[in-house]
Amino acid sequence: MNDEQMAVIMPLIIFGGEAKSSAIEAIRAAKESDFDKADERIEAASKAIVEAHHGQTELLTKAANGEEVAVSIYMVHAQDHLMTGIAFVDLAREIIELYKVIAKK
Incomplete structure (x- = not known):
């Protein structure tokens, strides 16, 4: 594992975790009927996912071009954070919509 790979992996972990945290904040806001805040937090979560995808795409592109991309526990951890995020x-979006339906009744 070299510094270049770690420079790609760490943002995956950071942005994946940020996405998850923002999604949870969005659900909590929707639970309190603060739908503006819920929408803002889900948008922040989506932006974090996009940022994480940049790093993942970089690694996939390197592998597709025949470059060796070492798989390490850090890589696995990073992918776990991204996929969990x-x-x-996805689930937060659905839960927010449910809270909006409930609030209309």
Whole structure:
């Protein structure tokens, strides 16, 4: 694992975690019927996912071009954070919509 790879992996971990945290904040805001804040936090979560995807795409491009990309526990951890973040954002969107439906009744 070299410094260049770590420079790509660490943002995956950071932005994946940020996405998850922002998604949870969005759900909590929706639970309190603060839908403006919920929408703002889910947008922040989505932006974090996009940032994380940049790093993932860089690694995939290198591998596709025949460059060796070492798989390490850091890489696995980074992918776990990204995928968990994506799942949380997707579920948060659905939960927010449910809270909006409930608030209309």
